[in-house]
Amino acid sequence: MTTAVPSDARRRALLRTARDVADDLAADAIARDQAGEPPADETARLREAGLPAALTPPRSGRGTDWRTGCAVIREVSAADGSIGEVLARHYAHTWSGRFYATDQQAADLEEESARGQWLWTGAVHPPAPHEDAGPPDLTLRPRATGHVLEGRRPVDTVVATADQILVDAVCAATGDVLVVRIPPGARGVHVEPARGRLGQRVAGAGEAVFDRVAVAPGQVLGRRPRDEESAAPFTALAEPALRLALCHVGLGIAEGALGETRDLSRSGRAHRLPGEDPDLFLAYGELASAAQTATAVADRATEVMAQALDAGARLDAEEAAAVAALVATAETVTSKAALHITARVLEFADAPGLDRFWRNARVLTSQRPAAHRLRSIGEHYLNGSHRAMAGTFR
Structure with a gap:
């Protein structure tokens, strides 16, 4: 046994x-x-x-x-x-x-x-307000043995080397938005790698082009709500969960930059050596505090997300909104900390490759404007409305 x-x-x-x-x-x-x-x-x-x-x-x-x-x-x-x-x-x-x-x-x-x-990789769009819905970039057309997928979609990681690409597409017959998984090696799938990125250069980003790709019934996971108002509370966690996982990427980048720069200072290869320099102590204290503050916020959001995932279908709309608000807060704080730390350490040392941390943080955090998140957080805090958080992660 x-x-x-x-x-x-x-x-x-x-x-x-x-x-x-x-x-x-x-x-x-x-x-x-x-x-x-x-x-x-x-x-x-x-x-x-x-x-x-x-x-x-x-x-x-x-x-x-x-x-x-x-x-x-x-x-x-x-x-x-x-x-x-x-x-x-x-x-x-x-x-x-x-x-x-x-x-x-x-x-x-x-x-x-x-x-x-x-x-796995993919790009599933979160539900949008009805008035914001535009023409679909991916379309599914029914056929006797399933569907045919057509269109193109940018994918941020391993678009050429993943085993499954997860996307959402609009069914041309019913208007339903279906979430499907596609093997990159399937017939009709073409990949256009992204070249010359500022940062996250090894993530394998690119664009997946789907040219009459056959989708069997077993490749359809289910329906994605067309708009934010109709999303079930548990399903509404999909995008905040992804954004929170990416918060930990940002935290890791910040911690890696700070740790590598500290090692350079200790080894005597930095512009300013540790010795008894009170200004250097102050600078490291500021950056370490910024990293620890962001970690505390992200860890709190992680704990609340874990509880929400455990709740499953028992989760209600207000609870889901509270999770989304905390994730949006964590994303705001960690993005600011990662950019600040990775830029500031460049003042301490001129070591080959140290700039990669800032470039990676810049690309990772540039996809979502902070002002949009902060307005949603503020509306949720002021009015307690779960609708305020529904579009935060678009």
């Missing part, structure tokens, strides 16, 4: 694996960033370590709880923000079966994903 491994032992083992992977990635991070090639070798390292299978939703003896998953993402991100983002988007997308499919479909999909070491 096989003895079940205690969950705390699994957590410790997974975090040790994450540290080993991070150490491995850190050894050639600068060279890989400069090359800017798609992460074929990096994804092979992740699979060899078993991380794609481990970073799936928890279920009876396998998978990883939300708190531990985010800790793994942050650990890897400190060494390589690009690969941290790969893991963050992978982990968030592996929850999609629970957000959109039936319980049995989700269980079967997670089992198959873990068994096959699938690496």
Whole structure:
């Protein structure tokens, strides 16, 4: 008889694996960033370590709880923000079966994903206000054996090397928005890699082009609400969960920049040496405090998100809105801290590759304007309306 491994032992083992992977990635991070090639070798390292299978939703003896998953993402991100983002988007997308499919479909999909070491990526649009809905970029046309997918969609990570690309598309016959998974190697799928990115160069971003791609019924996870008002509370967690996972990428980048600069100061290779320089102590104190403050906010949001994911269908709209508000707050605070820390450390040392942290943080945080989030947070705080948070992550 096989003895079940205690969950705390699994957590410790997974975090040790994450540290080993991070150490491995850190050894050639600068060279890989400069090359800017798609992460074929990096994804092979992740699979060899078993991380794609481990970073799936928890279920009876396998998978990883939300708190531990985010800790793994942050650990890897400190060494390589690009690969941290790969893991963050992978982990968030592996929850999609629970957000959109039936319980049995989700269980079967997670089992198959873990068994096959699938690496996930994708770009699922959150529900938008009805008046903001424009023409779809992806269309599904029914046929006797399923659907045909047509269109193109930008994808932020491993668009050429993932095992599954998750997208939403509008059914031309019914108007329903369906969430589907597509293997990148399927017939009719073409990939246009993004070249010359400012940062996150090794994330494998690009555009997926779907030219009459056959979609079998088993590849359809379920319906995505067309607008924010009709989203079920638990389904509404899909985008905040992704954004929170990316917060941990930003935190990891900030911590990696601060730690690398501290090592340069200690080794005497910085502009200003530690010695007895009170201004240097003040500067490091400011940056360490900024990192710890952002960590505290993100950890609080992570705990609340974990509780909401555990609640499942019992979650109500007000609770989901409170989670979204806290995630939006964490995203605002961590984005500001990551940009500030990664820019400021450049004043301390002129070391090759140190600028990659700022470039990575800049690309990661540039997708969502802070003012939009802050208005939604303020409206939720003032009026207590769950609708105030529904469009925060568009």
